[in-house]
Amino acid sequence: MFDMYQGYVHYKNWDFELFNYTPSDYGGLHHAAVRIAGDSVYRHLKHEGGTHRVQRIPEVGLSSRMQRIHTGTMTVIILPQPVEVDIEQKDLRVDTFRSRGAGGQSVNTTDSAVRVVHLPTGISAECQQSRSQLQNRDTAMRMLKARLYQSIMGKEVEQRHTARKQQVGSRSQSERIRTYNFSQDRVTDHRTGYTTRDIKEFMRGGEALDDLILNVLEHAETEALLELVEQSLKQTTCENTADK
Structure with missing residues (x-):
């Protein structure tokens, strides 16, 4: 997944600066921190923060009759670069x-x-x-x-957001925001229901990932617009009541 994001940065022609890279004992990655700079970086990546779930069949289980799916998670944290x-x-x-x-x-x-x-x-x-x-x-x-x-x-x-959440409740299905299912060759974002196939191509971090990110971004911006409308209607109602 680190390579996926690095591939996406290359696809978007952004700058990629590595701060920390700590490998795990099993040949993977334990922790990494990077700085990404470029046009509209935070707008595109801010919704990538959260728990990402990966479902796959480990190599040791490929020859087994009982192929057990291994589920793991990775946490992504997106921080904006402050002015000062x-x-x-x-x-x-x-x-x-x-x-x-x-x-x-x-x-x-x-x-x-x-x-x-x-x-x-x-x-x-x-x-x-x-x-x-x-x-x-x-x-x-x-x-x-x-x-x-x-x-x-x-x-x-x-x-x-506290006031609005108390009124409409939580729409979150769970803590995970996305699932990468290698055995079913699919990627699903749980916030929008967006699903795409060809997971190997998706993990290259190119157009397929960009399409998903833009879908999530459009959904989030629509939700934000609806929230503003709700607040405006509520304020108008309160003002009309006060006038009466």
Whole structure:
């Protein structure tokens, strides 16, 4: 899935900057952090955040009569790059450590990796991609500012939507937003019901992924417009009642 998003960035002609890449013990990926820049990046990717479910038949089960489907999940977090977030130095704690590889083993002989913690909120960010401690610190600070900005904006968005959610209830089927089912050769987004086939082509991150993202984006923008209409009608009703 990391390759899928990287392929999508290439398809959209965006810039891709790797901050962190930590492999797992099984040849996959445990964690990665990247910066993506380009035209309308956040508008296209902001709805990719959430739990993605993957269903597949492991290679060890291919020859078995009882082919059991393995289900796994991956969490995607999308953070906007803030224009500027003021952080006082006294509110920061900076830790240095050696870069880690698969299984937690150190891969560098120097303490070049950096973790920056914002003490008032407990929000942290770390970077170990570069062998330069200074570069890693600069990257970690950019990530921290983005997360602080997201935290601030998230509270404002939550306050705006709480009232509406209490009236209409939750429409969410579950925490997962999308399922990649390799055994059935399909990808389904649970927010819109959009389904596409040829999963191998989809995972290349090209036109097929773009079509799904645009479908979700159109759905989300329609929902936002309906919310504005509801708020406007409610306000008009309240004003008419007050006039009476």
